[in-house]
Amino acid sequence: MVEGVNIDFFDVVIEAFLLEMPSRLESLRSALARGDAAAVRAQAQSMKSGGVFIGIGRFAGLCRELEALALTGDTAGAGGLVSEIEAEYARVEQDLWRRLGR
Template sequence: MVEGVNVDFLSIVIEAFLLEMPSRLDSLRSVLARGDDAAVRAQAQSMKSGGVFIGIGRFAGLCRELEALALTGDTAGAAGLVSEIEAEYVRVEQDLRRRLGM
């Protein structure tokens, strides 16, 4: 894990990430369907921050791409990127659960 970081604290943060991410992904799909670019950006930014904090770079990078796209005000083609984020989350979730012994 991360040097100098309390392992129990990191485990709690990862568990919280895993608990809240499915609803964040649902919310992301919902705001994308509504065409609410500002909400898409906010949701992507929040998800990116969580990914950066726990060190899941590809997930965070995909969220960063979506955030940048939403900032342009044109998320019409973002559904494919959201699908990539969801697929990466599934992979990351399995890995994190395995590492935590869940």
């Protein structure tokens, strides 16, 4: 246990992250399909922040890469990175639900 921190708080944050991710991933795919680099960047930034906060480094790193790519205004070639993000999320999702006892 982290001194002075209620571990239940982390579980609440993890659950919120898990419950939000399907719609975030859908919004990310939609923004990518529209070629909306600003929306792709915003989704990637939000997903990165959540990943950093709960400690899923590879996921956060992939989101950081996508954020940087979208910052250039160009989403060409981002589809492969989005697929990697989705695959990494699918990998960690099960572990996170297990941590919550589900």
